Amino acid sequence: MDSILVLKVALKKPTALFSVVVIALTLFMAIFAPFITPYKDQALGEPNLSERLQPPGGKHILGTDHMGRDILSRIIYGSRTSLLVGITVVTFSGLIGMIVGIAAGYFGGIVDNLLMRFTDIFLAFPPLLLALLIASTLGKGLGNAVLALVITWWPWYARLSRSQVLSIKTLAYVEAARSAGVSNFMIMIRHIFPNCVTPVLVQATMDMGSAILEAAALSFLGLGVQPPAPDWGLMISEGKNYFLNYWWVPTFPGLFIFLLVMSFNLLGDVLREILDPRLRRRFFL
Amino acid sequence: MKKLVEFESYSLTFATLSGKIKVLENVSFSINHNEVFALVGETGCGKTVTAISILNLLPVNAIRSGRIFFNGTEIDDKTVELIRGRDVAMIFQDPTSSLNPLYTVEKQLMDILVTRQHMSKKEAGLKMPELLKQVQLYDVDRILKSYPHELSGGMRQRIMIAMALACKPKLLIADEPTTALDVTVQRQILYLIAQIKEKNQLSILFITHDMGIVAQIADRVGVMYAGMMVEIAPKKTIFEKPLHPYTAGLMSCIFNPKKKTRPKPIAGSVPSFNSFSNECRFHSRCGISRKICSEISPELVEIEPGHLVACHACGGVRDD
Amino acid sequence: VVIYAFGSEMITLDPSTEFSNSIVVLNNVYETLTMYADGKLVPVLATEWKSNDSGTEWVFKLRKNVKFHDGTELTSQSVKYSIYRCINLAGGPSYIWDSVESIETPDKYTVVFKLKYPANIPLIAASGYGAFIFSEKVSQIGNDQVITDWFNSGNEAGSGPYVLAKYDPKTQIVLRKFDDYWGGWNNKKFENAIIQIVPDPSLRSQMVTSGKAHITRDLIYDDLKKLENNPNVIVKKKPSYQVLYLFFNTKKPPFNNKDFRKAVAYALPYDDILKYVLLGYGTRPNGIIPKGMVAHADHLEPLVQDLNKADNFLSKSGLNLKSFRVLLTYMQSDEGEKKTAELIWSSLKKLGIDTEIRPMNWEQQWALARSDPSQAQDMFIMYWWPTVMTPYDFLYSMFHTEDQVLFNLSYYYNDKVDELMDRAVTLEGINLKKAEEFYRMVETLLREDMPAIPLYQIDEVYVLHKSIKGFESNPAYPNVVFFYNLETNF
Amino acid sequence: MIEVVNLRKYFLVRSSGIWGRKKILRAVDGISFSTKIGETLAIVGESGSGKSTLVRCINGLVQPTSGEIYLDGVKVNGLKGEQYRQKVSRKIQMVFQDPVTSLNPRMKVLEIVSEPLMVHTRFSSIDRKGMVLELLERVGLNEKHMYKYPGELSGGQCQRVAIARALSIKPGALILDEPTASLDVSVQAQVIDLLMQLQNEFDLTYLFVSHDISVVRSISHRTMVMYLGKVMELGPTEEVIDNPLHPYTEILISSIFVPDPNIPLFRPRVQGEPSDPVELLSGCLFRTRCPIAENICSKHDMSLKQVKDNRFSACWKS
């Protein structure tokens, strides 16, 4: 189905519209952060000790944290990390996963067996657990957290694209290309790859949300973004000691994570429903 | 003769992502008691949706208009519950996917007998071997204990027929029951259906696009084209004196194993449904189309007793 | 019952090797020969002691009629066994006995320490780690490993006022009164004491205000401020001996430049740190040695923020600030270190120095610091607190030349300083005045070279429920609540 | 043009049982034949008889277990890479059954048809475009269709595109694996008509796989009947159909429904379905369903024998 139509149909659904708006706003925040942030220095970590733990309202719309920094400003800057993490994790794990999955699925036999046993081992870990393990080994920091997430995620894409390839490669057009003498490499590039992009893309949309969520969890555990950099997960973690008396400190960053993640999930859901004919109901009951 | 099923200017529209498409336009025909009515036409012309309209198995996005009667009562959401699995039974094209893969044959037959025929389990247990024998399956115990995927295609279709027989129906709808099967098996299944029809005195709505099958099994034939019923006539008439240009074209496309023919294809292909407005849906491929054909959709008219045609060129006039 | 809500889990329970949280339990179950309180030594299991003139031989007289929980009596043999076990197992605290050549037991109640070099044994014997005396009977259990396992699974053989009734190191430790305690009991004292492990500080504070716990500590300072006005609780504070230091890597540019070190030292917002990190629950020692301890650097003034001086030193250093980026590591689990690091980051930024602050766990940052000075972090913040209550413990560990880097994390090598310290320590037991003088000279040198600076000395803050009386914190035994001293108000 | 000698293709399949021994499935079991240039050889048989496997061995999509394949006298089995391109794909191309899956849904018709040209020739993209247009016109499509995606075309049009693609590098032979089975009657006629025209024009050799004997009669010169991987009968189409030598052929033909309303429905001549190719019998494979089987059939050799000058049968009775 062509993408314009998909988009048109998707935007007719209120949930999809909602999520597109939230994602667009977040993107806007991330891009224009320096221009719309009320307290840029504070956003980047500058303490503002005279205004510690101010409740929302007045000068600080969402209040201030334990170092007196404006929470709204930090949230605005924090959107950068969240989106960046989401996009890089999904892109890299998607790419690696597709390469492995396509190779395994297309060549089959020993290649398939080796690659898939290898991915099986990674799939045998609950994803966040492996990420925790890797992040704690590599050392704290955003880069390592992203790497850890990529390492835990690519196997899922490998499996997804492999199953796609398995069904695509038996299709006649692949055989036609083979009998026309097209090389394996070109077949993978021209015929297999484009046809397994869509499901991977839909999966990736939903995984954006999960990636952001897991990165936040890593930050929460102190393994992700490091203070004083602004990050939503980190802000919740820092607010943990204060939340009973100063509820706003962790609440707002959490709310933003929730909204953004939910938007990606909703969008992914709608896309999947439109693109996957099996989810369109046919019979009357 | 009283009519068993009657379609009265029945139309069907689907709401789809890319807009509404009208897949059945003003379909009117009827099936008599104890006859085989064959519905033929190309892929996508609406044979299946016509058939499942009787049992109201339409998708949720279907919008129907017009009326269908069964045995004199109009079929609606309530009455259809009464005829499903009792007066009307259906055999589907693909027996593999039409049987529940997680249940044994025994369980599936049993459920129908118990819930629809109100038999006790014990009665049903006695009835099942009998049903299987009727469809010429003799290895009863093994087959009852089998899951559908353990049986061959022909056997699965026989199971479907046994399920239909379990209902003692007045009407059997058979939607391309043999298309998925090998030629040799096709004839076995068709012969079985024909025998059952003779024995149980039922009517059959037989859907196919194989004119060879029509020639052997049908009493009357309805030809559909792009959601319209274009011609209805007794079998012999259809083959020997087709009136509608589409039917005629169809006849000349058919290969015959008995003679080497160079087929004369109909030019072009079926236009897509959303391009139709109020016109004769065949006019773009028709050799004898006139101006009126692109403006008004022709009505199905009875040109001679039992022979109905929807064509402006043949309206009332017999020009053979 | 008295309930002490404590933030960290217990780990090991072997009195000979324990070097961590469990002293909270051990100090109520075991006793030492002496105790250190407010700069003075108090007799406990030993009633008197004296040394020879050179300070190389000490004689202790033991208290009579002291019973261990296993029913046996305290004798010189048990003292010898306990201290030897500590030395032989060579665990974390064993080094306090480094000076001991041998221990002799001329009679049942006399213990003689023969030393390799002069040392202040009565002070060492007061140490909160490695100086517990326990029944010799445990030796019958098996080999050392078996004994350790026996201890760690929740057994003990002490003489203290409480016996260990239930040991669940991650959630709850229950202590019950020891009927035969030599100190005796009265009905105001608590027969049961519970150490409840509650990692969440907010919850701990919640618990004392509601009376679900009676004592707690390590609360968030913001919560403490509120608690001060709460009639249900009493907030007790007292300087601890725990000081946070900032070490400069003197073996690596830019901090190998003394002027640069000074520039940084003058740029730091000490007052802000005290005010906002500790919310006033702390002080600043004048030098390296904490306030309240012998040889505190009374002759020096504490460092203060002075941005003019900082600028001057910076230009004197001649460094191009654009050409480097410095790394500061701190322990991630500590709020105070984290906030301090952020404040340092921000003030250095104002000075034009680009700093990366990196939280690490202790072992990791220490491993990095011990690796190769040219690869190590540029700045390192670390708490230090004494095992033995001597200035030597501070100065020697952190500033004495080391062959293998251990805690001299500034990599500071100064023969003069080494010599002064070495002489001071031998004098401690016999001529404290002289020793103090030497220690102060070391402080002066350190101020001049500035390899490290003290950032703050934290207060020990205990929050008590109003029903508790008689609590006095003792900074020599950090975290420990001596339940025996407590009494109920009702 | 095409010569096949004693070709076999066995698959290993796992049968049931705890440790599931692997069993051999003889999909193609010792087949030999040859075709002339410009000839259409039809291969008919029930589903699972090994028709597709046979032709896929010939164009190298499946590696045969044993036997030889010659194209224009050159032995071609087992070739790979450049060798394969030169000696196999230039000479023989394939058209598949399902027009929808045989075209990549994400490529435009232009790209689809020019792909073989890209692999085999060095024409510029402009030249290629011209050639594609020519081909499309030849199969009854036009420039408009060049920029469409397969999803926008009807089944018949798709099949025309597939034929254009197969013809683009001017092979001497086409393998047609049930090219009309999934098409409607009217479209089927169009495609068959087109194929017949093209054969005349380019002197193509066709291997026409089908199980529709009516179509076979119209298009093919010779017919080969397969059953469970073996050839049952081989001969000129008209003779095979009108006067079958092998009982299986006879039954196959009698099973066809003749589109003539005057013939009444008669009782099927055969019961049951082909046996499982994994558990092959000795002797004649068809004897379990054969109406004229005798005991001796289980021992009799069932290799193909010449019965008349150009007719071969595997039944010892013929």
Added chain:
Amino acid sequence: MNWLRYSVSRLISSLIVIFGVILVVYVISAVVPSDPAALWVGPHPTYSALQNAREKLKLDLPLFERFFYFFKDLLRGDLGISIRTHNPVSQDIFKAFGATFELILFSEFLAIIIGIILGVYAGVYQNKLPDSINRIFAVAGVSLPGFWFGMILQLIFFKYLGILPLSDRIDIVVSLTNPFKEITGFYLIDTLIDRNIPAFVDVLKHLILPAITLSVYPIGLITRQVRSMMIEVLNENYIRTSIAYGIPKRKIYFQYALKNAIAPAMVTVALSFAYTLVGAFLVELIFNWPGLGRYAANSILSMDYPAIVGVTLVVSITYVLINFVVDILQAKIDPRIKY
């Protein structure tokens, strides 16, 4: 027969995967740029104490040899000694297991029940109002940061409403006044065995918030999966057959469709188990739950590698086993699965 063969072959491949897991975990944890010896000896050690620790922990041996010893011990169920707690890791894990499993099983139980009911309901009423509401809830469930949601629940139910406790497994006072014997390690069961109703009520109260926090994600996951499986299955031809034969709706939904939908949805249940296993790490931290998760998080934060390896192995092996069981059950439900 087939089923048995399938089980055996799956078991073998599970064992291979477990070996791979062990190897991966060990290698990852052994290259840690930290000094386990420093952790072992605690703060402010002497140099010789460090050196002793290095020897004791075999840190000077090459990685390969260490793995050999590790694996040998592992086969005897010995996971080594925790560097942080100095206890045998297996013992630490065993102690923490009960707390975690009580929490996980309770949440997973909630999740499966609620998830399936909501999923079937949503699938049957596809695109109608109940479905839409359900879907938003389900998506919200998988989008909530559990560690944050837990805090919000604490704020609401503890701080503002004051009806549920903030954290811990049981109130200290209750545990003192109504002591009970720990038999299974599941307090809910232990208190019941003891017929200790006040303790049971208190334990249940403590369990509610963490269990809800932990179950929102699996509920969302399972609801979504069951819903789409239901839709897919309800589209199948055999369901159409059943309708055509007039089988009652209830039977079709809850017997035919659910059985067909549940087999593939079980994979999701396994996945959601994986989530709860690890989600517990965060939830236990927030609710001060003395379980495996808190143990793991503390071990990870202090780089206590035998403990990390131990927990990771236990969790992963549990996960592999759950997957194994799910596969076997699936094969049992669906006779078509062969390999």
